[in-house]
Amino acid sequence: MRTKSKLGAEWLMIAANVMLVALFIFPLAWMVLGSFKSDADLLSPSPVWFFSPTLDHWRFILSNWDVERHLTNSVIVSLATTFLTLALALPAAYGLSRFPVWRKDAITYNLLSLKMIPPIASIVPLFVLLRQVGLYDTYLVLILLNTSFQLPFAILVMKSFVDEIPREIDEAASVDGCSPLGVLWRTILPLSVSGLVCIGLFVFIFTWNEFLIANTMVGGKLRPLPPVVGLALTHRGILWGPALALGTVVLVPVFFLAFSLSRYMARGLTFGAVKG
């Protein structure tokens, strides 16, 4: 009797949780659906659930809003930022993990503190500085700034991965005559591939999603996707259909990448503090 009611409770719990998850996913689905509705269905006061899909809004953003160009910008900036961040973060994490660094704890702690600064606080001085050195409105400025914003995160999470590699392995390599640089290249790098992939995916998504730098530091042709969405929405008369299609273009890659990351989510989002 007891087990039977326990089993029922378990099913009830599963059903309730499935409903809750559906509730969290619904807004995302509602936007994607909306991008395929005709204006009449989209702007109808009572929601339309069943409709004949149309590609009008998608054709509109392809021909009028230059989506391919902004998509390319997003891909270039996010990929370059990811590689530059990883190239700087792995040696730094290796150094922090293996060598007696001067004031190591202070460095680790301050790296985390840097993330407490809301990006908006440094955007004004950066804007002034970068105008002066003539980097305004280039891919380079987006890549450099995004890298500096992502580095504290990347170093700390990378350190949590390097800490897991047994020290005996690099000691063996140095006995065999490897220099510290050789150890990094020959043993740490190959053993950190899963860490690099995980952090790389996070950095890619964060950079892809970034709005403030992209909105401030470049204009017109070099804009990545998020500021284009922002612009489409702050106009007076919003073109809802195209805006939803554009919002969908931005979100789709994030979904696929986030799905492949789910195992590392807890570790990544707490900068390595929770192993999950």
Next chain:
Amino acid sequence: MAFLAPALLFITALTIYPLFYSLWASFTDLRLTSPVWRYVGFETYWLSLTNDIFRHSLVVTAFFLVTAVSLEFLVGFALALSFRQMRGQHPIMRALLMLPVMATPVSVGLIWKLMLNSDFGIIVHAGSVLGLGDVHWLSDTMMAVVSIIVMDVWQWTPFMFLILLAGLEGLPADLFEAAEIDGAKRRHVLFGITLPLMAPIIAVALVFRLMFAIATFDSVFVLTKGGPALSTDLITLFIQREGLMNLNVASASAASFLVLIIAFVVIRVLFKKGFAGAH
């Protein structure tokens, strides 16, 4: 040290330097519209602290942070506990729940602007079906604050859920078995065993959530742009307007520093309590 140098140089040039620049600028009356400036000591800070719009913005931000983060914690913890009640891992449900967290904030703003639209928003429709009448989510000053909190809770509850679930899964199972054998009540297990053991993880979750929440900008910028009548004017929107619209570098810098000081104090207190324990 040599391995750290490139990364630290990079961070110094692009993060530390701007901080010092803005510290310097906060003691001047620098505006981008004029090449002339002079030192004014603490005058800019004084002007900020006595500026009603700035103070209002601090109040809005504090209310938003406290309400949204507490709700996220409560709902996230309840959800994590209920996931622990189910057998198995349910990896697909977990992965799906992470989508709002990773979703592009401007798109999140767009989604809620669509759903809360007073003419054709589905939530407004649902409200009138349920007999709540016409709720003016985005045009009423009170409801606009509720709107940005609802949006934030939707996006970030899964974050709390995930961190707390990871924490729950790491707790020693034998303690709970012993409690069950002794016939302990659920309430006593929760307050006597689960919560004390979870304290460090809860602190980590709160620290990281607060850290990201203070920087909230894109989604609110898209959803309400701080309006109506500055009712949702978070401090980040205030700084953006001062610095990049009014080009008043001094005022934006002083505001940034005041926020930084508050953020550091709050987060440090939580950090000292929790982070040390989690490692």
